[in-house]
Amino acid sequence: MEEILIISNYYPPEKGAAANRIEQLAQKLHHKNYQVSVLCPLGNYPKGQLFPEYKGKFSVTEQRENITVKRLWIYPSVSKNLLIRLLSVLSFSMSLFFYLLFEKTPKKIVVQSPPLLLSFISVFILSLKNKKIILNVSDLWPLAAIELNALKVNSLSHKFSLLLERYIYKNATVILGQSNEILTHIKSIFPEKQCFLYRNFPDHNISMNKIPLHFEISKNQPIKIFYAGLLGIAQGVYHMCQKIDLHGLNVELHLFGDGAERTQIEAFIFRQREQKIVFHGMMDRKALHETLASFDVAIVPLKTRIYGSVPSKIFEYTSLGFPILYFGGGEGGTIVEENNLGWVAEVGNFDELNLKIVEISKLTTGAINSIKNSVFETSKVTFNLSNQMDELIEIGVF
Structure with missing residues (x-):
């Protein structure tokens, strides 16, 4: 060997x-x-x-x-x-x-x-x-x-x-x-x-029946968008929390992770509870994947377009069947668009990001499950x- x-x-x-x-x-x-x-x-x-x-x-x-x-x-x-x-x-x-x-x-x-x-x-x-x-x-x-x-x-x-x-x-x-x-x-x-x-x-060694594609959502349950990863300067999650607009939408934003911006994010969420942003802290990978089983869309942000950067979260979460709301610019956006993996908003353009979230908020349970199934199948073959x-x-x- x-x-x-x-x-x-x-x-x-x-x-x-x-x-x-x-x-x-x-x-x-x-x-x-x-x-x-x-x-x-x-x-x-x-x-x-x-x-x-x-x-x-x-x-x-x-x-x-x-x-x-x-x-x-x-x-x-x-x-x-x-x-x-x-x-x-x-x-x-x-x-x-x-x-x-x-x-x-x-x-x-x-x-x-x-x-x-x-x-x-x-x-x-x-x-x-x-x-x-x-x-x-x-x-x-x-x-x-x-x-x-x-x-x-x-x-x-x-x-x-x-x-x-x-x-x-x-x-x-x-x-x-x-x-x-x-x-x-x-x-x-x-x-x-x-x-x-x-x-x-990624290589999760998971089968189709482990992917949360056909879970039922009650009429009153909001669509759950999540971010999971480093809460650092490059990701700009704190700034995103300040600019994202969920008022009047059937949408929640859930955050998982740790990093330099954690304290600021927790303080902001405490002050702005009406924003429907939930912070869960850091979880190990297995526990995180289990927790995400009832979630819907993964958001992948970057504070600015970084030449050469392709966030691995694109591949991580599409392999689990989650469509991507990409907000980072560059080659990552091209990958999402060319493979029909979700939605792309211009990096730094929060007006466009909020319009994409409005679009997501109008999806039915059946539409979400259909998108998840398509994303999973594409990821399994392409990535x-x-x-x-x-x-x-x-x-x-x-």
């Missing part, structure tokens, strides 16, 4: 899309007869505090569903203080640097990017050791940071990040990108680089992770 290592900044029991997609990759490689190990920090995300089982430990090696997980020391933080956040990044960076320098690693290694600094350290050491580096790019940094106003163009940090970006692209053996925009960007810098599309498709992995293995990516 061939060995392969995955280096990631996130891994379960941490929550969120980043941890889920890396676990998904690890599990699928295992099912394809690879001996998979993962290198990541001690669990701390999203609260920026070590989970109880990792407190007081410098490193931990554990088995999670046939995957060997090696966790290294980190000084965790989600502080808004730039110096403290930098210290947190540097702490794991140093742990990773010395581990890769002195410990034995497999010939093939998947490196997750971003974060840029961690992927740079990984690529730097692994290239010296002549490893096969499979760079998995899920977002374009520093470009995304510029679009989110987290970096200023031509600032020292921006120029430094550009150097790191070019280095990892140049020295990776092969590059996987979650969107065509990512591949186009990389090819514009290094035209000869081997690049392949790798969508973040097939096993087929995607088979194709990548066949052409020698892994």
Whole structure:
């Protein structure tokens, strides 16, 4: 059985899309007869505090569903203080640097990017050791940071990040990108680089009878739109809560997750109870999917259009039979429209978003179930992770 290592900044029991997609990759490689190990920090995300089982430990090696997980020391933080956040990044960076320098690693290694600094350290050491580096790019940094106003163009940090970006692209053996925009960007810098599309498709191993397609809704029960994921700056959920208009509609908005905007969102909901917004907090994936069984539509927002970004929630929730109300711009909107997965509103245009919600509010139970059935069938065929992995293995990516 061939060995392969995955280096990631996130891994379960941490929550969120980043941890889920890396676990998904690890599990699928295992099912394809690879001996998979993962290198990541001690669990701390999203609260920026070590989970109880990792407190007081410098490193931990554990088995999670046939995957060997090696966790290294980190000084965790989600502080808004730039110096403290930098210290947190540097702490794991140093742990990773010395581990890769002195410990034995497999010939093939998947490196997750971003974060840029961690992927740079990984690529730097692994290239010296002549490893096969499979760079998995899920977002374009520093470009995304510029679009989110987290970096200023031509600032020292921006120029430094550009150097790191070019280095990892140049020295990776092969590059996987979650969107065509990512591949186009990389090819514009290094035209000869081997690049392949790798969508973040889920694999729930679920059958049709587990999909909530034919549940009954009483006449007085509202249509339930839900958001489940990170409550961070990029998603703009707090701003969406302020701008969304559910007055007079047979619609509720339900929120699941945690992150930097959680306190603001909870305070807003407490003040604006007539808005029919319900906050449920963070749930583990299994419990969340069970809770969502009586829900109707998944909303996928982004604060601004981020070039290269395709939210994995599109694939996650269509695979469960939920149509998407997409509010993020870019390639994600194209995927929803071309595959008839739901509704698309122009990013940042809350008037259009509210019109789409009015349209959804007029749907009957039968119409909702028909849409859900169509979305599930499309997702099952079009967003097939096993087929995607088979194709990548066949052409020698892994």
